[in-house]
Amino acid sequence: MAVSEDFWWEIEKLRVMTLHDSEGRDGGDVAMTDKDDVSRVMLAACERVVADVVASISVGEPPVLRVPRPKRSDGSGGGGESLVSLGAQRSTRRFAHLLYTLAQAYRHVASGTYATRRDVYYQCVWLYGTQAGLDRSAEDLVRMLGVPRSGLHLTITGKGLVAGALTYTTCDGTIVNVSQAQNGMLVPESVEGMTGVVSDARYILVVEKDATFQRLVEAQVHRSYGPSIIITGKGYPDVSTRQLVHRLWSVLRVPVLALTDADPYGLHIAALYKFGALLREDAGLAVSSLAWLGVLPTDLRALQLPAYALLPLTPTDHGKLASLAAHPALSRSPGWLRQIQEQQNSGFKAEIQSLTHIRPDYLTSVYLPTKLRQAGWVL
Incomplete structure (x- = not known):
C-alpha cells in the first residue's frame, strides 16, 4: 500500500528536529570513529x-x-x-x-x-x-x-529482533539483508562490529513486546507505513538491542519512536530507551530524541475501551510511577510527567492488545497510521 506524502509531514518535521538536536556532532557512523x-x-x-x-x-x-x-x-x-x-x-x-x-x-x-x-x-x-x-x-x-x-x-547474546529496511555487514564479513527475513531476525551479536549499514527507512519503531512485533511484521507495517525498521527487546531490552537502536539512529538520523503498553512498565521501557538506566549506564545506549508514540495513558480516554479491557493500578504500579517521576532526566520532561500524572489520576492501565476490543486490526489499520500522521507522540 502506497503512502501519500502528506502522511510523512509530521514525521519529516520530527526528523528535522532530530537533526537540529544533534547539530555539532558527526551525523555519520560515530560508533566506528x-x-x-x-x-x-x-x-x-x-x-x-x-x-x-x-x-x-x-x-x-x-x-x-x-x-x-x-x-x-x-x-x-x-x-x-x-x-x-x-x-x-x-x-x-x-x-x-x-x-x-x-x-x-x-x-x-x-x-x-x-x-x-x-x-x-x-x-x-x-x-x-x-x-x-x-x-x-x-x-x-x-x-x-x-x-x-x-x-x-x-x-552479550541478544534476545531482541529486528525487521524491515536494513542491510549491514557483520564483523566476519557476512552481508545481512534483514528485509528478506519473513518474521524478523535476531539482533546481531556484535553491534559494534557492524559495518556498511544501509537503509532507506524513514523512522525506527521500537516495540515493547514480541507478540506486538510479530503482529506488525505479519501486517507488513514496515512496508505499508514505511519504509521503516521495527525492533523489539521482548520486554525490558538487553544491552545489544539498545546498542542497535542507538547505532541505527546515529547512522541514519531518522526519528525513533516507541510503542509500549499504557502501564508503568511500558512507560519504564520507553524511558529506558530514551533516558537510559539509572544504575550504571554506558554511552551509546540511550537515544535522547526518542518519541513515545503510545499507547499513552492520555490515549485511553479517547479510545473509549470497554471497562473490562482496563486494569486497575496496583500499589506496586503506583510505586513504580512515583519512582519514574523521580528519575533525574524524566523529571525534567513535562510531557512524560503529564503521562505519569494522567495514569495516577485515572487509576487504570491497559495493554496494547486491548486495542483488539475495538477492532481486531485496529492497531495496524487505524491506531498506528493515525498517530504517525497526527504526531501523536510525547518527546
Missing part, C-alpha cells in the same frame, strides 16, 4: 594490570587487583573499590576469573575480533562454574579498565 581510541585505551590498561601483577609476584608479594565499585548513572551511590587478591578461596577464584577474562578480552581486541560471553564461558566452564561468574568478571573489568562494555569485544 571512536572504536580505535577505545581499543587503544583498553589494551594499554590491560598491559598495566598485567605489569602490576608481575611486579608484585617478582618481589614475593601477593598481587592485588583493585576493582571500583559500581555507581549510579547520576553519579550517586557506590564509590570506593574492592581489593581482589590471592589468598582466601573466594578471592582467589575471583582473581582467576578476572585475569582469564582480561586475557580473552585482550586477545579479541588486539586481533579486531569478537566473541560472545557465552562462547568464552564454554571454553572454560571448569573455571567460571556458572555464566554469572563470567558476567561478573566482565562487568568488573569494564570498571577496572575504564572502557565501555563494548570495549571488551565480549558481546
